[in-house]
Amino acid sequence: MNSDIGEDKVPLLQLLTPEGARVTGRGNSAYRKRIAGLKPEQLRGMYRDMVLTRRFDDEATSLQRQGELGLYAPSRGQEAAQVGNAYALAPQDFVFPSYREHGVLQVRGVDPVDRLEFYRGTDHGGWNPLEYNAQVYTVVIGSQALHAAGYAMGVQRDGLVGTGDPAKDTAVVTYFGDGATSQGDVNEGLVFAAVNQAPVVFFCQNNQWAISEPTTRQTRTPLYKRGEGFGIPSLRVDGNDVLACYAATQEALERARSGGGPTFIEAFTYRMGAHTTSDDPTRYRTTEQEEIWRKRDPIDRLRILLENEGAIDGDFEAELRAEADALGERLRERTRKLEPATKTQMFETVYATEHSIVSEDRAWFEAYEAGEPTDATYATSAPAGAASQTAVAQQGGTR
């Protein structure tokens, strides 16, 4: 299909080539300065988080195949985009992920087992968003873009933008994919962020596929240009280049925290795995295409750089492998031990407080489960007054 959205015709910020070499040409000097100060231990940290993210991904995929998880959405191939982005965050920044941002949550320090509670169905929450400044996974496509815009407007009202205090100034990042850019919510999120100059970074991982639909089904213009149309500074970065993703995000976050408003970053990457474990990519894409992107693996290129610069050696690699193995073992063991939720748990998170309809349903359900007589007509056979008294008694937990 003819299209002008492909990689050859669009300027792309790249600081690390697929071969693992730093890009030294002219034009990127402002971004190169942003990574010049990254110390070897920081680069090793990025590498470690990318490797552990992939191990998490592989383990979770296997656990799903073994029937231990209901579903899983792999992030394979997007580790550089997510980890590079998350390394630029300040602790007070707040992130709104979709269901695929395992690399961001890795950097945020969310326990991998807590993340799998969601996919196992033992707990929808999994972690406390306020502890990590990371919202729980959002499943609805693109909704979080509006949530991020609103949260950022709240940050403005709190006076946490443009104070000049780096420990105080706060930004928000939201993550979504190429498919989500067609949804109203994302476009409306861009409108709200732009007109309010809200401190939010729209981090679009263009991984080329929305389930079976290629990006050409969503757009005839490079996605970053969508941001420009809303009056938002925008750029495309090599999403498999952790350094470019870090540098671009850092610039965007500085703009946001200082009061300069939103930024749209299109991280051009590839979903190497399936959309979810329910999906079979062989139905819609070629192994040739997958092979092209395998050669651009984000982890390989950082490893080559670190090896060439002497930042890692065989010992480090061996230790990291051992750490990944330990993570895998811990994930398998602890995930299998996660207890299924009790059957009445579904009644506990419908309302924040006691609620008459839920209490009635729950009382019926508990009686049914206990093999006690239930009243299929929900007390309608009793006089109206008696029925309401029954409801009150049920709220007290007796029947």
Place this chain on the structure above:
Amino acid sequence: MTAPAPGPTTTTFRQAYREALRDALRRDELAFLMGEDVGMYGGCFGVSTGLLEEFGPERVRDTPLSEAGFVGAGIGAALNGMHPIVEVMTVNFSLLALDQIMNNAASMLHMSGGQFNVPLVIRMTTGAGRQLAAQHSHSLEGWFGHIPGIRVLAPGTLEDARGMLWTALQDPDPVLIFENGRLYGTEGELAPDAGPVEIDHAAVRRAGTDLTLITYGGSLPRALEAAELLLADGISAEVVDLRTLRPLDTTTILASVSRTHRAVVVDEAWRTGSLSAEVSARIMEGAFYELDAPVARVCGAEVPIPYAQHLEQAALPQPEDIALAARELVQDHG
């Protein structure tokens, strides 16, 4: 000597829906299918597999990820004389298109002074039971049954899965077809010459004398199973399949209840403010003096549908729940 008519063939709901689409696309050159992943992928639930290859990308169209977009565009195409069949992946996603469905498709004839009807068919998956969690699993067809200007269908048999689409396409007004996702893989026998069916009436799927189970769609097989369980207890249950949720065929409902004098409404959707409430109210309005017992309801738990399998199943009406409610109704009001 004539060859014997071919016997019924084993098929699934998925295949029956696909055959209906194929038939419509063959018979009506103005018909086309559009939605997310309907082409190359064959639909997220595999309903349109092979149709892109057979009919080409003009008539089987993968769209951008925008429910408001493809439903709204479907309305526009219908206004221009086309016969669009729009697929929404799940009923939960249809909420993104609710403005297009209700404020536009359902109101267009009225707001244009009768000038523009909208011959649009919208198909979507409904129902729980496949571990897709609270944002992909609800049963909101009752909400759509609330809206004047549209017709709402809910196939619960292979014949209806095969036959409702074509009749819906002949309707000059918007028609919504709710395909219960649990049934897609359900197998059964379908006559090789199965074709269009009428979409005005409810159907008695099993005759009985002691009470009537009133249901539709994905709950129909469970109600029929419950009727078997009840038979073992010596209770004879009639099963009425609503088929069309708007307009409800009140005549068939009241006729059955007038024979059996007891009714249990079964719907996996929530109880409060629901289609089951509407059916119950109509029985009260139209057959109050025929009733030997209050109308009972067996509905889904009033919670967002849980993701964990055991919770999800617990939240849905099961044959045993239905049989229990029926038994209590007969025993308490014998």
